[in-house]
Amino acid sequence: MIRYDEAIARLLACVSPRPAESCTPPAALGRVLAADVTSPIALPSFDHAAMDGYALAAPEPLEPGSEHVVHGSQAAGDAVRHAAGGVWEIMTGARLPDGLDAVVAVERTELLAAAPDGRPTRIRLLDALGEGQNVRHAGVDLALGAVALAAGVRIGPAQLMLLAAAGVRELAVVRRPRVAVIGTGKELVTDPARVLGDSQIYSSNAPYLAATLVRAGAEVVTCEVVDDTTDTYVHALERARSIGVDLVVSTGAVSMGRYDFVPEALRRLGAEVLFHKVAMRPGKPLLAASVPDGPLVMALPGTPMAVAAGLRFFVTPVLRAMLGLGPETVLHAVLDTPQQPKAGLQHFLRANFHLGADGRLHARVMPQQQPFRIVPFAAADGWVVLDEDAGDCAPGRVVQVASLDPETGLAIGPEPAGGRA
Structure with a gap:
């Protein structure tokens, strides 16, 4: 029996990040970046107004009370305009006409004259206005070619917003660890529509493992329940190895009783046992092994809280290492x-x-x-x-x-x- 920290060290020494693969941003939700993502554009990509108001040229500060003729109007999405001085009405997010470099909020002006259609033609400033005021400059959020997201970041909705804004079309993510779940026990019933017989129970460990593994970033390739024999367990492991899983998580049959056949099954496959029994509660009989030319095996005791603790404190660190993530913050x-x-x-x-x-x-x-x-x-x-x-x-x-x-x-x-x- 070994201590928890020693067991984790032995496990992680056998694990390395999975290879990278390409995907589109919408398909990357929950995935971990395998490489930095650099921005193909600047954010914002042009100077624009931070609020509704008027765009002016103010290389020198403009005084309160100064009056200005309004030459045109610019809304978000309008084509580039070339302004020869003067003032342009402008809407939030609209590109500044070339030659203008400041924006005054509409409420900080006085309307002096308007066209019959309501378009302003002359205004007075109520405050002083300087260059760059109320302007969002190109690249102030993210420069062209700058790292938008670093390798090792897990993609969530906020990261998808950034990728979409930058127009990123493809990115490299770490391949999800491929996991097989094996439950053991002839007493287990997997179909909840089936009436339980004498001494039978519904399988709860496998559904819990499958759901939690997916949330942790794994791809659950198979999830099956086998009976209490070495042969059926060996066959399940061989099936998992044949489809190229990275990790097998099994439950039950790992202690010292006559029906606890997992150690014998692993010996039959020539597996290297990394440890068997950890100084912990619950879940002391936990076993970890490495199958030649095959997956890492985490064999958890079958009691529900032993499964939950084994998954949270042993399998989760393994998955993080396979995804290229560092240890969790304590x-x-x-x-x-x-x-x-x-x-x-x-x-x-x-x-x-x-x-x-x-x-x-x-x-x-x-x-x-x-x-x-x-x-x-x-x-x-x-x-x-x-x-x-x-x-x-x-x-x-x-x-x-x-x-x-x-x-x-x-x-x-x-x-x-x-x-x-």
């Missing part, structure tokens, strides 16, 4: 509930979070931590992580915390009734 909170963790074990505890009156994030460890319980997990905001040497933890201690889902961030609920425990 987050902390003030512990509100006393804990007496067992020495020598890394504890992953379901918890609720809230912002305290002190303005800091607080964590309340939930009372029902048994690894078979799913209801508390569905009500949790995240995890409290206590390392092997944590010792007794009194309220007020600052502890490490983590989100339930690495892609959604910490959920923060209301402060519980009665305040801090």
